[in-house]
Amino acid sequence: LEHAKSQSVSWATSAGNEAASFLQADFEDRDEDGLHDFSAVDNANRIDVLVQELETESGERFGLATLRGVYSWDAPCTFASEDYEIVVSYENEAGERIELVEFEDYFDDWAWEPRRPIKTFAAFREFDPSRSGELVTFYVGVRKLNPDAPDVNFMINHSCACRIQYTTPEGSVSLIEPSVSPSTFTVAAAHHSSRSCPRDAGSGFYCPDGLLLYYSSQGPTRDGRHKPDIAAPTHVSTASSGQWTGQSFDKNPGFGGTSGASPHVAGAMALVTQALSLIHSADPSADDVFAFLTDRAEDVAGPEADLRYGAGLLHLGQPPDVEIDGETTG
Numbered sequence: 001l002e003h004a005k006s007q008s009v010s011w012a013t014s015a016g017n018e019a020a021s022f023l024q025a026d027f028e029d030r031d032e033d034g035l036h037d038f039s040a041v042d043n044a045n046r047i048d049v050l051v052q053e054l055e056t057e058s059g060e061r062f063g064l065a066t067l068r069g070v071y072s073w074d075a076p077c078t079f080a081s082e083d084y085e086i087v088v089s090y091e092n093e094a095g096e097r098i099e100l101v102e103f104e105d106y107f108d109d110w111a112w113e114p115r116r117p118i119k120t121f122a123a124f125r126e127f128d129p130s131r132s133g134e135l136v137t138f139y140v141g142v143r144k145l146n147p148d149a150p151d152v153n154f155m156i157n158h159s160c161a162c163r164i165q166y167t168t169p170e171g172s173v174s175l176i177e178p179s180v181s182p183s184t185f186t187v188a189a190a191h192h193s194s195r196s197c198p199r200d201a202g203s204g205f206y207c208p209d210g211l212l213l214y215y216s217s218q219g220p221t222r223d224g225r226h227k228p229d230i231a232a233p234t235h236v237s238t239a240s241s242g243q244w245t246g247q248s249f250d251k252n253p254g255f256g257g258t259s260g261a262s263p264h265v266a267g268a269m270a271l272v273t274q275a276l277s278l279i280h281s282a283d284p285s286a287d288d289v290f291a292f293l294t295d296r297a298e299d300v301a302g303p304e305a306d307l308r309y310g311a312g313l314l315h316l317g318q319p320p321d322v323e324i325d326g327e328t329t330g
Helices: 002-006 078-082 257-280 286-296 303-309
Strands: 012-014 022-026 045-050 052-055 061-073 084-091 097-099 108-113 116-127 135-144 153-159 162-164 185-191 230-234 322-324 327-329
Touching: 002 286, 012 257, 045 061, 061 084, 061 135, 078 116, 084 116, 116 135, 135 153, 185 257, 185 286, 185 303, 230 257, 230 303, 257 286, 257 322
Parallel strands: 012 185, 185 230
Antiparallel strands: 022 153, 045 135, 045 162, 052 061, 061 116, 061 153, 084 097, 084 135, 108 116, 322 327
8 A cells, every 4th residue: 555655546445334333442350350341240242133034055044143353452472362362152041141162153363463463253143034133142252361461452343233232433443454554545434415314223324413324434543543534425326236215224225335435535536636637747646636635625523523524525626727738627
């Protein structure tokens, strides 16, 4: 990414859709049971996961609840991946807490950066297909394996059709590249119409402030930088996603997410690059393109919203004057 930027390549990337599924906390174990205390009474985060009906190749129907996630923390050495682990459990019919077993339930880890362990986890429970549409409960905890390890600030990003008890939207942009890169222009998800997005969670995808989608990842980055950089429209009609018809559960939400927002900025970058290259008779730098978009962005929520909207909503405004074949256009 840094090399691409140095070659005047402007890169738009999605901020991510983790604001409602992200947790960041300082490890704390007041009762000394080895598990992080999410509250004074909870040493696990309750995750209510939707049972979805699936079908095998042979046509057999079954219900499946799936919980996946990534977790990470800052640590001083490469061996730190052995200091902490994720614990996933569920309650059986008798109300007993059953801990899922590592490797049998797809726990894994890898070294993303020398000073930053990153691990993955996944848990599955199978049900009769008649239970499809129900919510079943998992519990996710953080256990310190090495009692001599320092208490750390950890991050967990959950991936599931679920409802999560404890979340922290702030910092949800900051788990992995490229959304946190200073060499990219990171895009948040704003609804294409401030009149069309409901404000409450009971209506499907929603916008608490009437515009920014509840899931749009927020800053700051781990090193304190402002991200995202800008917000752009999402939940739009496309050939692949079909015609947008609304945000309720019985409607087609169109092409959504920050993935639906970032192409608007990529297209704007192409137009700005073309215009600036004609004006200056040279390809503009990525910083020139970023600055053009930042300066013209519409500030819809004030400076306190910079970690959610960035500079504001994408707005190209009046095209700059460009001379083509002796005639000035604008």
